Amino acid sequence: MRPEDVTHTRRVRLDSVARYLHDISQDDLQASGSEDAHHPWAARRIIIDVLRTCKWPTTMTLTRWCARATTRWLSIRVQLTDEHGGIIETETHWTKIxxxxxxxxxxSADYLTRLTDGLLDTGARWMAPTTPARDDLQRRPFPLRASDADVFGRINASVYLQAVEHELHRRQELVDKPHRMTIDHHSTIRLDTPVQLLIADDADAVDLTFDVHGTPYARARVSLI
Structure with a gap:
């Protein structure tokens, strides 16, 4: 774990975890010789359960396996542990693009067989994000930077979680206990997209909707476990 991956309290940030998940997926494609035929992927949903906080300085170990799959969709589990008992469980739903x-x-059948030993879950489903129906939503602009886009011009998944981390900075009571972060993506956000954050606060949770002209493009929720 590097100093730039953590908050001022030395807690590993959620956007850093998302980057780790992308990196280990890319490393797996390279190791299996599947990179050319299986790139790019889109993360439709990311679930991060922080069971015991991982803090810098430490070395983290990532263990990765396939939980469910179809011929166009994978659900990948990654467990992150550190030297001091920190543990984070994650699941990412990837769509091949x-x-x-x-x-x-x-x-490809070869890559699916390598990941799943031929076992496919044809009933896998993904639901589009929705905005909480309530009158107390806070609204604020979410300006995008040139460095936020990936090689395909899409906003990188870790950028969404930077917005989540910004909100958690004022909700320290959520990150001090075991908590779950879930983010669902519906539409691609690009650099020229005007994005507003719609924020809903509860005692044990915070919701963020990434809104474009009244349409929810993505929704994130952090809640106590």
Missing amino acids: NPITGLPGPI
Whole structure:
């Protein structure tokens, strides 16, 4: 773990965890010789359960396996542990994207067999995000920077969680206890997209909707476990 991955309290940030999940996925593609045929991917949902906080300085170990799969969709579990008993459990729902059309594309039989030993979950489903129906939503602009976009012009998944971390800075009571962060993505946000954050606070949770002209493009929720 590096100093730039943590908060001022030395807690590993959620956006850093998201980057770790991307990195280990890329490393797996390279190790299996599948990088050319299986890139890019889109993270439709990321679930991060912080059971015991991981703090700097430490060395983290990531253990990765496939939980569910279809021919176009994977659910990958990654457990992160550190030298001092910190533990974070994650699950990411990845969709294979055709780099030409931008639409979901097929995963090769060889790669699926390597990940799942041939076991597919044809009933896997993903639900689009929604905005909480309430009158006390806070609204604020979410300005994007040139460095927020990836090589395909999409806003990187870790950028969304930077916004989540900014809200958690004032909700320290949530991160001091075991908590779950879930983020669901519906539409691609690009650099020229005007984004507003709609924020809903509760005693044991905070919700963030990434809103574009009244449409929820993504929604994140942090709640106590």
